[in-house]
Amino acid sequence: MGPLKGVRIVEFAGIGPGPFAAMLLSDMGAEVIRIDRKGGRSPSKMEVTYRGRKAVALDMKKPEAVEAALKLIDKADALIEGFRPGVMERLGVGPDVCMKRNPKLVYGRMTGWGQTGPLANAAGHDINYIALTGALHGIGHGGGKPVPPLNLVGDFGGGALYLAFGVVCGILEARASRKGQVVDTAMTDGAASLMSMFYGMTAMGMWKDERGANLLDGAAHFYDTYETRDGKYIALGSIEPQFYKELLEKTGIEDAAFAAQMDRNAWPSLKEKLAVVIKTKTRDEWDAIMLGSDVCYAPVLSLAEAPKHPHNVARQTFVEVGGVVQPAPAPRFSRTPPEVQGPPEGADNASALAAWGFSADDVAKLSSAGAI
Secondary structure, three states, X not given: OOOOOOOEEEEEOOOOHHHHHHHHHHHOOOEEXXXXXXXXXXXXXXXXXXXXXXXXXXXXXXXXXXXXXXXXXXXXOEEEEOOOOOXXXXXXXXXXXXXXXXXXXXXXXXXXXXXXXXXXXXXOOHHHHHHHOOOHHHOOOOOOOOOXXXXXXXXXXXXXXXXXXXXXXXXXXXXXXXXXXXXXXXXXXXXXXXXXXXXXXXXXXXXXXXXXXXXXXXXXXXXXXXXOOOOOEEEEEOOOHHHHHHHHHHHOOXXXXXXXXXXXXXXXXXXXXXXXXXXXXXXXXXXXXXXXXXXXXXXXXXXXXXXXXXHHHHHOOEXXXXXXXXXXXXXOOOOOOOOOXXXXXXXXXXXXXXXXXXXXXXXXXXXXXXXX
């Protein structure tokens, strides 16, 4: 099951992007054990990012718990954590300690600002990290303020995905060198990396460093969302000339002004005209005309609607686990298909530790010491 079958990863429980990174690795077949804080809250079955792994609750103030964590780490290919710099060291499980015992360990660290730099120890959230990298500045309509793109760009895109990618890269390298290393994942670094194309386009004079003035930021009439007659929305991305031609054909537009597709000065007036046309029909009516064509069209679906769309149904893009509809593992593999290993679970000390080689006597000793 999954391309990462046989890989073992210790996750120190966190929130948001940390659990998401662990979910990605678990979905790909890795055996992930989560170390929760003793007395902490157990995730509910609706907290999708906690799916697919067992957990143990440790009181890391107890030396017995620290030693138990280290024994788990001894057996791991990688560790992932998302605390501020220095926290893991204070807990007694910093990289120096862990990698001395397990030289091949890949030590994955994820923070907003990174392990070094003037802001390394400052608090922050996704919105702050993408603000510092230029990403937030570029998102929003002209004349308006920057619009946070949920927390997809910093937390999940720039953080969790880069952590998971970095950990897998580290594991591959360690199998050749037999040496581990620290992976310093900063959400600022990742968000900046995601902006690579736009920094390149700016350098080439193809991108204006302002909101709502560019090909892909909603300025162009052929690349934006439009309200339909029933108050819903559609998304158009008819950039290439042949796709733009089809957009005009499907919408019945014969106005000669639309021939100036790439005239930025004409975009505002063309957008107004196109908006009037789109509002003459419902979203379903536009689906019937344009969906599946080369217009580059899609209806803007809500979270409730998306799992029911025929394309998503056909590809099983969403699955139901423990009665909760949620996104399926991605990407797909032809020979080692990934799958959700199970619903979110709270700490189950005995079974989680047993799976990693702890005996019943070991578990009993930890329990009597108050370490679990």
